[in-house]
Amino acid sequence: MAPVLTLLRSGHPLADPREQLAQLDRANAGLPFAARVAQCQAGPLRAGGLEVLQVNVGRVCNQTCRHCHVDAGPDRTETMSGTVANACLELLARGPFTTLDITGGAPEMNPQFRPLVERGYALGKRVIDRCNLTILEAPGYADLAEFLARHQVEVVASLPCYLEQNVDRQRGDRVFDRSLAALRRLNALGYGQPGSGLTLTLVFNPGGASLPPPQQKLEADYRRELRARYGIEFTRLFTITNMPISRFLEDLLSQGRLAEYLQKLVDAFNPATVDALMCRSTLSVDWQGRLFDCDFNQMLDLPVSPGEPATVFDLTTAALESFARRPIQTAQHCYGCTAGAGSSCGGSLE
Ligand code: SF4
Numbered sequence: 001m002a003p004v005l006t007l008l009r010s011g012h013p014l015a016d017p018r019e020q021l022a023q024l025d026r027a028n029a030g031l032p033f034a035a036r037v038a039q040c041q042a043g044p045l046r047a048g049g050l051e052v053l054q055v056n057v058g059r060v061c062n063q064t065c066r067h068c069h070v071d072a073g074p075d076r077t078e079t080m081s082g083t084v085a086n087a088c089l090e091l092l093a094r095g096p097f098t099t100l101d102i103t104g105g106a107p108e109m110n111p112q113f114r115p116l117v118e119r120g121y122a123l124g125k126r127v128i129d130r131c132n133l134t135i136l137e138a139p140g141y142a143d144l145a146e147f148l149a150r151h152q153v154e155v156v157a158s159l160p161c162y163l164e165q166n167v168d169r170q171r172g173d174r175v176f177d178r179s180l181a182a183l184r185r186l187n188a189l190g191y192g193q194p195g196s197g198l199t200l201t202l203v204f205n206p207g208g209a210s211l212p213p214p215q216q217k218l219e220a221d222y223r224r225e226l227r228a229r230y231g232i233e234f235t236r237l238f239t240i241t242n243m244p245i246s247r248f249l250e251d252l253l254s255q256g257r258l259a260e261y262l263q264k265l266v267d268a269f270n271p272a273t274v275d276a277l278m279c280r281s282t283l284s285v286d287w288q289g290r291l292f293d294c295d296f297n298q299m300l301d302l303p304v305s306p307g308e309p310a311t312v313f314d315l316t317t318a319a320l321e322s323f324a325r326r327p328i329q330t331a332q333h334c335y336g337c338t339a340g341a342g343s344s345c346g347g348s349l350e
């Protein structure tokens with residue numbers, strides 16, 4: 001299998017988010033998302049609160065998965081500094097957030113990861129690590145699983161199939177084996193075991209240009225197969241729709257399937273998902289401290305609406321209340337969140 005390079009490293013035009021947005025517009029599928037949403041509710045899409053502070057600490061990763069929406073990889077260098085991480089923690093402490101959600105790249109590779117976890121835990125927040133599993137088996141991270149358990153971090157881990165071939169095709173050679181080793185280690189610490197209080201969530205995304213199957217049914221399949229084949233236990237499964245951006249967008253374009261996939265998302269628009277869209281309750285921060293309505297908008301360089309505080313340093317306590325009702329920035333990729341049963345960092349929306 002040919003190694004996957006980041007779009008940035010290979011000099012691909014799609015490394016520029018403006019080119020990604022232009023491609024989505026050119027595919028010309030359906031009404032503008034904002035207009036479609038306005039048809040099913042009074043007025044534009046607005047945030048409904050500030051529950052989750054999702055901090056993306058950078059694009060460095062030990063893997064280079066085929067469909068990564070971050071264009072992460074070992075050659076990326078973007079890394080959150082201590083100054084920005086401290087500003088995020090200060091915002092977490094004074095804002096109404098219940099949850100600190102840490103993502104990347106492989107967030108554990110960032111020197112700020114452990115201070116973020118320790119402080120989030122000390123503040124009594126629910127702390128989530130969006131973990132690729134293989135990092136738990138990488139040299140230099142031998143104590144990481146114990147560290148996560150000690151701070152009751154919820155591990156949300158990608159495992160797009162319970163079959164080796166499918167995982168390795170999407171995420172790289174030997175990723176499945178190393179993921180199983182990490183899952184066994186997490187299970188041994190109590191993760192995914194009833195009554196332990198240690199939550200292990202697995203994340204499924206389709207291998208190609210299709211919508212995910214129903215979450216509940218797939219969770220039952222995963223539980224049965226992972227238990228029978230490998231003795232692995234987990235708490236729950238999230239299904240996530242592939243967002244037509246970054247490396248998945250590149251894949252769609254190279255197969256000439258972008259228009260078809262976008263149309264599939266548009267045709268599957270489900271008004272019942274709109275209230276629960278994650279941008280309505282999440283604030284996303286990038287490695288430089290800039291603010292976005294979600295991680296996908298972050299990758300497309302679509303910041304929060306003009307006139308709103310632009311960075312974690314600008315979001316004063318006085319501004320929090322109105323900011324929690326800010327209008328959301330949308331574009332055609334948003335149809336990925338409203339298709340079928342809906343999709344978010346918390347799985348399906350129905
Ligand atoms: S592990 Fe996650 S962040 Fe890293 S390349 Fe894969 S999808 Fe991207």
Ligand code: SF4
Nearest residue numbers: 278279294296334337
């Ligand atoms: S892509 Fe982001 S802004 Fe658009 S609907 Fe999904 S969560 Fe909301």
